[in-house]
Amino acid sequence: xxxxxxxxxxxxxxxxxxxxxxxxxxxxxxxxxxxxxxxxxxxxxxxxxxxxxxxxxxxxxxxxxxxxxxxxxxxxxxxxxxxxxxxxxxxxxxxxxxxxxxxxxxxxxxxx
Numbered sequence: 001x002x003x004x005x006x007x008x009x010x011x012x013x014x015x016x017x018x019x020x021x022x023x024x025x026x027x028x029x030x031x032x033x034x035x036x037x038x039x040x041x042x043x044x045x046x047x048x049x050x051x052x053x054x055x056x057x058x059x060x061x062x063x064x065x066x067x068x069x070x071x072x073x074x075x076x077x078x079x080x081x082x083x084x085x086x087x088x089x090x091x092x093x094x095x096x097x098x099x100x101x102x103x104x105x106x107x108x109x110x111x112x
Contacts, residue, residue, distance in 0.1 A: 004017055007092075010031050010092065010097075011029060011035065012028070012031055014027055018101045019075070019099070019101065021074065021075045022071065022072070023071070024068045024070050025068070025069060025078075027056075027067050027068075027069060028066050029066070029082055030064025030065070031064075031082065031090050032090045033082055033084045033088060033090050034064045034065060038065075038084040039060075040057070040058075040060075040084060041065040041082050041083070042058065042082065042084075043065075043067055043069075044080065044081045045078060045079070047071055047072055047076075047079075048076055049079065058082075076100065077098065079097070080096065080099075081096050
């Protein structure tokens with residue numbers, strides 16, 4: 001099972017699954033806090049091993065909570081945890097939700 005599949009089972013998804021720098025990605029959260037009645041959720045997000053850290057207020061939808069964020073131009077990974085208004089955290093049992101991508105490893109094939 002990949003981290004993406006495991007996180008989806010815990011109520012955390014990103015779209016696209018392999019984000020690209022400077023292109024919006026959607027973060028969807030329907031995890032522990034949402035399932036226990038949170039009325040507001042903040043996404044605590046850091047790129048490249050918790051550099052450039054920001055908090056984002058998520059919007060409640062029928063899917064749970066959602067936010068669109070744009071990775072910076074040099075992003076190769078994103079780390080995420082969540083908190084509610086009374087400071088309960090969902091940090092994946094202390095290891096956070098981590099998505100790694102390295103666009104330099106993608107090979108483009110040219111077809112003649």
